[in-house]
Amino acid sequence: xxxxxxxxxxxxxxxxxxxxxxxxxxxxxLPVNQAVAMEGQREGWRGRERDFGAGRYRSEEAHLFAExxxxxxxxxxxxxxxxxxxxxxxxxxxxTVIVIAIDRIIRLFNRRKPQPAT
Amino acid sequence: MKQNWLYFLVDGAMFTAFLxxxxxxxxxxxxxxxxxLALAAAIITHLLMHWNWIVMVGKRFFIRTTWRSRLNYLLxxxxxxxxxxxxxxxxxxxxxxxxxxxxxxxxxxxxxxLHHQASDLTVWILGLHVAIHWSWIWGMIRRIFAPRKLxxxxxxxTSQLEEVKR
Numbered sequence: 001x002x003x004x005x006x007x008x009x010x011x012x013x014x015x016x017x018x019x020x021x022x023x024x025x026x027x028x029x030l031p032v033n034q035a036v037a038m039e040g041q042r043e044g045w046r047g048r049e050r051d052f053g054a055g056r057y058r059s060e061e062a063h064l065f066a067e068x069x070x071x072x073x074x075x076x077x078x079x080x081x082x083x084x085x086x087x088x089x090x091x092x093x094x095x096t097v098i099v100i101a102i103d104r105i106i107r108l109f110n111r112r113k114p115q116p117a118t
Numbered sequence: 119m120k121q122n123w124l125y126f127l128v129d130g131a132m133f134t135a136f137l138x139x140x141x142x143x144x145x146x147x148x149x150x151x152x153x154x155l156a157l158a159a160a161i162i163t164h165l166l167m168h169w170n171w172i173v174m175v176g177k178r179f180f181i182r183t184t185w186r187s188r189l190n191y192l193l194x195x196x197x198x199x200x201x202x203x204x205x206x207x208x209x210x211x212x213x214x215x216x217x218x219x220x221x222x223x224x225x226x227x228x229x230x231x232l233h234h235q236a237s238d239l240t241v242w243i244l245g246l247h248v249a250i251h252w253s254w255i256w257g258m259i260r261r262i263f264a265p266r267k268l269x270x271x272x273x274x275x276t277s278q279l280e281e282v283k284r
Contacts, residue, residue, distance in 0.1 A: 003166060010165050017202045032231040077146040084141035088241055095245025100252055 125167060126258045132160045136244065140237060151208070151215040158205045165198075190250055197243045203236035 024030045135157045142150035165172065175183055175191050209216065211229050216222070248255065 006166055006169055007162060010162050013198070014202045014206075017199050018206050021203055021206075030232065032228050032235060077149060078143060081141060081143035084144050085137050088137055088140040091241055092245040092248055095242065096249040096252055099246060099249030103249075 122258065126255075128160070128164060128167065132157065132164060133248075135160065140241060148214040151212055154205060154208055155215060158201075161198075161201055186250075193243065193246055193250065197240070197247055200236055200240040200243055204233060204240050207233035207236060 021030070135153055138145050139150055139154045139157055145153065172194075175187050179188060179191060207229050210223060211226060211233060212223060
């Protein structure tokens, strides 16, 4: 019973977060809205796809947008894209190293700080 | 002690799942979506496991606690918001998981961009989350590779000596 009530509290807070985000979206306070999305769409791969249709890409690049439709990602796994995962790991690793380094420096200076005479 | 290992295993599994979920081209869309839904359930489990800390620091947040705890609490709250935004926008643009339940969603480019931005934000905040808990993580990793220490308590030492004699 205790666990169920706790799960309900977590889901309730998540629901409030979603409501808050929706309010921000309605007020146009989020960095992404329909107008930005449309712009991105023009500049993104769809734009490039359109450019390809207009003959701005070479014929050997035709496969880049073949059979894509609205799907950005393939449904089947691809080991060739494992570098995406490594990229995330590298980002987290870099942040961790920076924060630990800052923490060590702060501790070092705190240790060296002269103690007031009693 | 056992609780620490349980935390380590659950958190390790969640971290691995998160890494795979952030690479949809690597995992494929179906695995990306189902794994992310499983990750949402794992986040709830993680919160339930640390419920006492959440309540304790939450009660003392404005009264009496360390600045480190306050920062950690705020960071965790922000991580929760970022995760919630990522998962909810992900559900709303789902193409593989939701159709299984008979729900089809219309394509919304704005939600897709929001999903990517929330996901990027989650990666950065998770990096800070890992950094804050690094001493504990490193301690647990070292325990895996370090040899078992001998007991220092007199009774335990005697029992260990008896074991050696046998």
